[in-house]
Amino acid sequence: MNIWFQMVKRSCLLCRKHMDERLLCCTTTKSHHTVVLLSSLVLFNVIDLEEARRCYATCVRMRQRFCNVHYIEAAKFITSEMTYLGIGFASYVDEPRGVVVSYVNEKDIPLHVVDSVQTNAMKLDVELIISKRRICEFLNYCLARFKADEIRAPVCADSADSNQKTVGSPIKTEDHSGDVKPPATEFGTSGPPQVIEAKGDLSAVELYADSEAISPSIKAENDISDVKPPAFPSGTSSAPEMIEVKVDNSVKECVDSTLESQEETNSALLKKVFAVSGERLLTLFRFCPECGTEISRKRSAVLSEEGPSPVVHFVCKNCQGKQSWYGM
Structure with a gap:
């Protein structure tokens, strides 16, 4: 007997393109994933704030769909900032399937990314609180649904010019002293996974409908413990990609250096005038000093001077x- 499956097409709320519904991610009326998605797209200059507000207002009334492309774009914004700081993906080998599972730790999310996403989230809803955990959950959801290479940000030349350490391979080896490997889930397993932190996300509900770990509630999360994703199958029919694990000690050194505590600035230095080259000064203007929005490359900062004071103009x-x- 021949069985025919009819492809159902749906439209994306953001770009309004019609496509196979399997290429779309469904939201819920209460989902931090949606907030992180829209805030990141604003910061990445994919959409403006008004468009984000329109989408958010629609999402809180009823479930909507966004195409996979937008999730990948939002995830790339986060990974590009991690790459700029020399932070890559963590990984472990899923022994039963013989594949490498990539994920990020909560401690690896840069603080300035959390602040920028939170600032835009409050412009959508003043009661929203986006923590490191929420951003980590969103990124791990994308790593589970898509291939790591689709999300991994390329190493840009700007970071090399500004003497920032970059990563040759974003995969870092497992630190057995602190991280605990996420549990692996076999294909075809009937039972729900034991560790799921993607609360309120419909796509996670679709994958694991019986899981009690998925909750639609939205509340402030002050716990900063690491959240590791289970190695469950991605949204596509293909298994997670095979990735060669290489030891890169430079990655661990970069991550450790970002976690070190800093001493307070000497108050006398705050009044001191330093000589800084114009090229080095412009490298600091990757984000707006007022709201934290990324400054588009098409609207790059322009350096000028007024008397002894350097002036940077940007949009x-x-x-x-x-x-x-104004520098002075």
């Missing part, structure tokens, strides 16, 4: 209009 999409920063 911020959130602040609406030309902005000026």
Whole structure:
């Protein structure tokens, strides 16, 4: 007997393109994933704040769909900032299937990313609180649904010019002293996974409908413990990709250096005038000093001077209009 499956097409709320519904991610009326998605797209200059507000207002009324492309774009914003700081993906080998599972630790999410996403989230809803855990859950969800190479940000030349350490291979070896490997889930397993932190996300509900770990509640999360994703099958029919694990000690050194505590700045230095080259000064203007929105490459910062003071002119999409920063 021949069985025919009819492809169902749905439209994306953001780009309004019609496509196979398997290429779309469904939201819930209460989902931190949706907030992180929209905030990251604003920071990545994919959409403006008004469009994000329109989408969010629609999502809180009823379930909506966004195409996979937007999730990948939002995830790339986060991974690009991690790569800029020399932080890559963590990984472990799923022995039963013989594959490498990539994930991120909560401690690896840069603080300035959390602040920027939170700032935009409050513009969507003043009661929203986005923590490191929420961003980590969103990124691990994307790593489970898509291939790691689709999310991994390329190493840009800007980070090398500004003497920032970059990573040759974003995969870092497992640190057995602190991290605990996430549990692996076999294909075809009837039971729900034991560790799922993607609360309120419909896509996780679709994959594991019986899991009690999925909750639609939204509340502030102050716990900063690491959240590791289970090695469950991705949303596609293919198994997770095979990745060669290589030891890269430079990655561990970079991550450890970012976790070290810093001493307070000497108050006398705050009044001191330093000589800084114009090229080095411009490398600091990757984000708006006021709201944290990433400054588009198409609207790059321009350096000028007024008397002894350096002046940087730039255009911020959130602040609406030309902005000026004065050094003195």
